[in-house]
Amino acid sequence: MIDRNAIAEHNRSSELRLARDFEHLAEVMADDGVTTAECVMTKLTGFSLAAPSWALGTGGSRFGRFPIGGEPRTTEEKIDDVAVLHSLTGTVDAVSLHVPWDDPSDPAGLREYAQAQGIRFDAMNTNTFQDNPSTTDQGRISYKYGSLANSDPTVREAAIAHNKQVIDLGVALGSSALTVWLADGTNHPGQADHRDQFERVADGLHQIHEHLPEGWAMYTEHKPYEPAFYSTVNQDWGSSLLLAQAAGDKAYCLVDLGHHLPNTNIEQIVSRLAMVGRLGGFHFNDSKYGDDDLTTGSIRPFQLFLIFHELIRAGDGRLPELAYMIDQSHNIKDPLEDLIQSTEAITIAYAQAMLVDQAELSDAQNKNDAARAQQILQTAYRTDTRPLVAETRRRCGAAIDPLGVYRGVGYRERLIGQRGTSTVATGL
Numbered sequence: 084m085i086d087r088n089a090i091a092e093h094n095r096s097s098e099l100r101l102a103r104d105f106e107h108l109a110e111v112m113a114d115d116g117v118t119t120a121e122c123v124m125t126k127l128t129g130f131s132l133a134a135p136s137w138a139l140g141t142g143g144s145r146f147g148r149f150p151i152g153g154e155p156r157t158t159e160e161k162i163d164d165v166a167v168l169h170s171l172t173g174t175v176d177a178v179s180l181h182v183p184w185d186d187p188s189d190p191a192g193l194r195e196y197a198q199a200q201g202i203r204f205d206a207m208n209t210n211t212f213q214d215n216p217s218t219t220d221q222g223r224i225s226y227k228y229g230s231l232a233n234s235d236p237t238v239r240e241a242a243i244a245h246n247k248q249v250i251d252l253g254v255a256l257g258s259s260a261l262t263v264w265l266a267d268g269t270n271h272p273g274q275a276d277h278r279d280q281f282e283r284v285a286d287g288l289h290q291i292h293e294h295l296p297e298g299w300a301m302y303t304e305h306k307p308y309e310p311a312f313y314s315t316v317n318q319d320w321g322s323s324l325l326l327a328q329a330a331g332d333k334a335y336c337l338v339d340l341g342h343h344l345p346n347t348n349i350e351q352i353v354s355r356l357a358m359v360g361r362l363g364g365f366h367f368n369d370s371k372y373g374d375d376d377l378t379t380g381s382i383r384p385f386q387l388f389l390i391f392h393e394l395i396r397a398g399d400g401r402l403p404e405l406a407y408m409i410d411q412s413h414n415i416k417d418p419l420e421d422l423i424q425s426t427e428a429i430t431i432a433y434a435q436a437m438l439v440d441q442a443e444l445s446d447a448q449n450k451n452d453a454a455r456a457q458q459i460l461q462t463a464y465r466t467d468t469r470p471l472v473a474e475t476r477r478r479c480g481a482a483i484d485p486l487g488v489y490r491g492v493g494y495r496e497r498l499i500g501q502r503g504t505s506t507v508a509t510g511l
């Protein structure tokens with residue numbers, strides 16, 4: 084753990100500079116009259132991000148993995164790491180579990196453990212893309228040819244049963260959502276009938292949906308390719324929407340920023356899904372080529388800003404209450420450092436989007452004034468909102484410079500001392 088005194092101690096060295104930068108920005112904002120620094124900070128304080136339990140360890144590719152050491156060995160240790168992120172950023176207060184990589188034998192105990200650290204359980208994730216003893220009826224079936232889309236009803240039933248079990252576990256943990264990411268698809272033309280596969284998945288999702296308790300949501304997550312390389316059943320937002328509609332009222336579409344083909348206009352997808360009331364949430368990451376799972380905002384920060392801008396427009400000036408989560412692969416960086424940097428990028432983009440003069444923009448749009456519309460967006464995007472984000476953190480007892488504190492207290496070295504150098508955090 085990183086205690087509050089250590090954070091306060093580090094904050095002292097940067098407080099003066101922050102006060103100067105913050106004061107200047109607050110004055111500029113007051114002059115502009117779009118919103119106030121206090122208003123932006125109130126909304127930033129209310130913003131909550133989740134970290135997935137699988138992102139607390141080193142990622143990797145099919146070519147290899149280079150563990151950093153000190154990776155969490157248990158779900159409790161994953162919660163410890165999220166609590167550290169939360170104490171540094173004031174934003175990451177939830178963890179998203181993945182079953183069976185996380186398979187708590189004592190859910191009530193785990194719930195208490197998380198609660199004691201101020202961490203809640205975000206959406207539960209199922210796994211029907213690997214063969215694990217607990218999800219394959221002790222190896223009697225295999226997901227090699229798909230799960231809900233499989234032509235074999237026994238496999239489909241096992242996949243549905245696994246999803247229902249994960250919902251029950253989520254209820255015990257105090258979660259209220261299930262994310263279903265399906266690897267189902269085909270690797271070869273003609274391998275399976277596209278329509279048959281889709282209809283089986285729609286039916287399976289509907290059966291799982293029937294098991295959702297009151298107040299729960301189900302998220303469908305699309306992805307154009309990988310692990311299936313010729314076709315994916317839920318390949319794009321249109322298919323995801325059709326599947327959510329087939330599943331039922333509690334089903335919404337999840338947008339993973341990396342799950343789009345290059346140059347896709349993701350912000351427009353966000354607008355469409357919000358328009359029809361089926362936008363469920365986000366898996367934040369960034370990409371250059373495909374599902375790269377790079378640090379959020381590291382490649383396309385403007386896209387991230389535009390996404391938040393669309394969200395604020397969809398929420399009529401307020402960010403809709405959706406499931407906001409980071410989903411990245413930390414291949415060469417310390418996972419916690421990468422999550423700190425992503426959290427920073429996400430909150431900066433959110434703050435920038437709050438600076439857009441929505442009334443002026445609508446007016447420019449109605450008058451077909453493209454130059455003024457661009458000027459309005461660029462003015463917000465080019466504002467350095469880092470002082471707003473840092474001051475928000477300082478006021479809630481988090482770090483002005485989260486990465487600096489993390490390194491300053493030697494947290495990773497401490498973890499390696501406690502957990503060793505060869506621990507593995509995920510089932511991949």
Ligand SMILES: [Mn+2]
Nearest residue numbers: 304339366410
């Ligand atoms: Mn994802």
